[in-house]
Amino acid sequence: QVQLVESGGGLVQAGGSLTLSCAASGRTFSTSTMGWFRQAPGKEREYVAAIHWGGMAKNFANSVKGRFTIFRDNAKNMGYLRMNSLKPEDTAVYYCAAGTDYPAITSGQYDSWGQGTQVTVSS
Numbered sequence: 001q002v003q004l005v006e007s008g009g010g011l012v013q014a015g016g017s018l019t020l021s022c023a024a025s026g027r028t029f030s031t032s033t034m035g036w037f038r039q040a041p042g043k044e045r046e047y048v049a050a051i052h053w054g055g056m057a058k059n060f061a062n063s064v065k066g067r068f069t070i071f072r073d074n075a076k077n078m079g080y081l082r083m084n085s086l087k088p089e090d091t092a093v094y095y096c097a098a099g100t101d102y103p104a105i106t107s108g109q110y111d112s113w114g115q116g117t118q119v120t121v122s123s
Helices: none
Strands: 003-007 010-013 018-025 033-039 046-051 058-060 068-073 078-083 092-099 110-113 117-122
Touching (some): 003 110, 018 092, 018 117, 033 068, 046 068, 046 078, 058 068
Antiparallel strands (some): 003 018, 018 078, 033 046, 033 092, 092 117
């Protein structure tokens, strides 16, 4: 398994940007799909984006397509989610996850999870 720690969350105004980071430990990260999910209060965990271990293939939920991007640096065991044009409805706890499938758009396809980082977008 991979151990994951997210950082970079915070409070931002609508229209602003944030970059979330995911630090991984464990030698299998570089061969794992990395995904991002989010969970707003009272709602189910929702898929956001995923990136293949090679870094070229990427997949996004329709709700974030064109605003968010995902990238990774396997040499540093790091993954990132760049969020632009943020909206109040993007407010949630964001989780990174690692798994073996691609594209992996359901939480059940991931076997390692971080603890989450809060993103709050004010209107």
